[in-house]
Amino acid sequence: MSVEQLGQALTVAAAGRVGSEAIQDIATAYIDFVRQHPGLYEASFHAPNRDEPQLAAASTVALQLLLDSLQPYRLSEAAALHAVRGLRSLCHGFASIGAQGGFAMNFEPSESLHFTISSFLDGLKQRSKDS
Template identity: 40%
Template sequence: MARAGLTTDRVVRAAAELADEAGFGNVTVSALARRFGVKDASLYSHVRGVADLRTRVALFAAEEKTERITAAVAGRAGRDALVAFADAYRRYALEHPGRYAATQLPLDPETAAASVGYRRAVETTYAMLRGYHLREPDLTDAVRLLRSTFHGFVSLEAQGGFGHPREVTASWGRIVESLHRTLENWPASGAPGDG
């Protein structure tokens, strides 16, 4: 029988907090059981094991991050939407490093497709990019550009990878502005150098 007071939601939220405090790689059933002051077995009525626990944290974090980004871009278009999107993404990654790391966990396609957070992340990103009038396959290429740029920057920033005295936020602003200009002037598929 499950210990009174423990629910799957409470277990996942505690695991997300643990991820931020100790790192996503340190989220285990044993570490979580210690946090609750229970034996590992008490958690197995809520999660099937460490892989299931980490997947649940990834799904939780994806939904949380997407809600923030969606709220930030609501009612905006073009450059304003891109800046709001980028800033919300960066803030989430810096405020919740373990949860952010969880959102990078590769999920099987069925799990990702069933996830509200992952589905809405795709929808929000594509909706934000509509202001740039991109069509496929350019839209997918633009999404990949944004994701790789944002992820690369926040990962380096979180690890203290920017040692130059220039203010990191100033560089971030310039990079986002450069992305805006790139998106405004995106070469259509079939242009020289494509493929």
């Protein structure tokens, strides 16, 4: 199942860590998965049908991995879910633009990804300080 394969790739990338390093590696693994398995990614992209327990469980693994990785940011439950959506959107957009050849400038795409995710995480750090 494509959702399980994506979840496995993200789990391996995080390797039991949390925080910024884990999130950076998860984002890289997400982009790599899309690049290596575009058809599988497309099949896993939609929201899971809760009437399919195996699909719902596989989707929950990836969600929980991201929530666990975000724990050091001390976000409320709602804020953490918003952050997961934001991170997923960043990764999806980055992967989609890359797949269409949109990163033709003389900048290394992996450096741009790292910069973007770092900026996102800096925003989460600031948000947790303001809470």
